Amino acid sequence: MSNLRVLITGATGTTGSRVAALARSAGAEVRTASRHNSDVLFDWHAADTWPSALEGCNRVYLVPPPGIDIAPAMMPFIDLARRSGVERLVLLSTSVTPMGSWAAGVVHQALAENGSDDFVVLRPSWFMQNVTGEHHLARMIRDEGRIVTATGEGRVGFVDADDIAAVAVHALVDETTPAVELVLTGPEALSYRRVAEIVGAARGRPVAFESVTPAELAERLAHTYPPPFAQALAQLDALIAAGAEDRVTPDVEHVTGRPPRSFEQFAATAFRPAGGAVIGNAEGN
Ligand SMILES: NC(=O)c1ccc[n+]([C@@H]2O[C@H](COP(=O)([O-])OP(=O)(O)OC[C@H]3O[C@@H](n4cnc5c(N)ncnc54)[C@H](OP(=O)(O)O)[C@@H]3O)[C@@H](O)[C@H]2O)c1
Structure with missing residues (x-):
């Protein structure tokens, strides 16, 4: 575990703050990233903030920037992360954006098209x-x-953000990834x-x-x-x-071993x- 260095984007937000806390408890070294109140200044729309955020990290939790046309900001960062030695990317998408649809669904498709199995896409339903x-x-x-x-x-x-974070941390730190895509309810x-x-x-x-x-x-x-x-x-x-x-899935329990x-x-x-x-x-x- 000591060689795991996790960059958490969106680290002051609903899921990122929880993922950071849980990843630390799991023994990972965590670097929080956002535009305010994080370990490093990170802005999806300022590429000069990316290299120092990524330095030394081998796992990344990706919380997209607000908006719909997000792939132009996210894909160059993901390319840089892979070139910088990041071995696994965990993308927060949504239940309503399947691969190839829109917003995070476009990033999901681009991750898959790379041909690498170095990513997990979380597709949570609406947050409690x-x-x-x-x-x-x-x-x-x-x-x-x-x-x-x-x-x-x-x-x-509806899904609890604590359950999303628990799944995200497994996806980030476990030796093998639980699945390429998880729909969380x-x-x-x-x-x-x-x-x-x-x-x-x-x-x-x-x-x-x-x-x-x-x-x-x-x-x-x-x-x-x-x-x-x-x-x-x-x-x-x-x-x-x-x-x-109108659906529920077994994915939270499958990954965490306990019901949502x-x-x-x-x-x-x-x-x-x-x-x-x-x-x-x-x-x-
Ligand atoms: N709410 C729901 O029901 C729901 C359901 C499924 C999926 N989602 C997805 O959840 C995502 C939001 O995640 P969340 O709720 O965990 O976060 P959040 O609470 O909305 O917080 C957003 C985080 O992103 C950071 N951020 C905002 N703009 C940024 C920028 N330009 N560059 C870098 N960081 C930026 C914010 O910090 P700073 O402002 O300091 O940068 C903050 O840490 C969205 O993509 C949404 O589609 C939401």
């Missing part, structure tokens, strides 16, 4: 953590006491109506659920995000409404009832 912190769903819950989506009764295999697919019920029960105050059209959602989200991104998010909701994310955490278990530690005792990490309130 979206209902906590600064995500727009979390703010809706806090500010308005409701969840508004365009998902109808469509269901999603929690133990059950849930509608947002059910998520609202679970979060309401966990925080001790009800959360309403409202489903609107994708156009109405895009208009609403355009107050928070650039309009093209707001439209893309609304289109993802339309896919969920059509059943595209349920939304109820997650919510019980992320929220606390109003006026009640603190239960675990109360980041959700």
